[in-house]
Amino acid sequence: MIRVVTLDSFDEKQLAKFNRTLYTAFGVGSEHSGTADVPAGMSDPLDAEKLLEQVKGIRSYQDDKVLLLTTRKLKERELPSGMAPTQGFSRFGKDRAVLSISPHKDLESGYKAIARHALHQLGHLWELHHCLDPRCSMYPPWTPSFSQGEPIFCTFCREKSEQKIRLAKS
Ligand SMILES: [Zn+2]
Ligand SMILES: [Zn+2]
8 A cells, every 4th residue: 555654744634635646546545654754964955865765663564655745845866967856756666755745835735746746756666667648647757747737647557557556466
């Protein structure tokens, strides 16, 4: 299942809606499973890679995917094309991703864009690659049009994620 772990304060009703969107997209249970602390001494903007390695106290089981959610800004990352703003980060095929809702003040005010980024990062955890369909959440997230799209997958990516989830369960 998907476990959303918050690193600061979020509204429970908005989190419940967010979890329903994740459930709809992946067909797998999603819940807010608690909070965790950003390691002491880590300053803003947060280093996403360090955060994934260093956040402690997350309870999860085999095949769970953990999405850390924060209102704080993530540090820009250097891509071959230059510096790119980082909304989220995940390691392909692993079990943890992080997502920042910044610059939105809460989940609701940037709902579609935040949910779409969440699908994208969780998609990578289930080994989805970038997708050429601009409607799909696996479209490259640094493109200007990305945030305008819906939190959905194209048929190909949806089927691939379902296949990965089934394999993980068996
Ligand atoms: Zn990506
Ligand atoms: Zn796709």
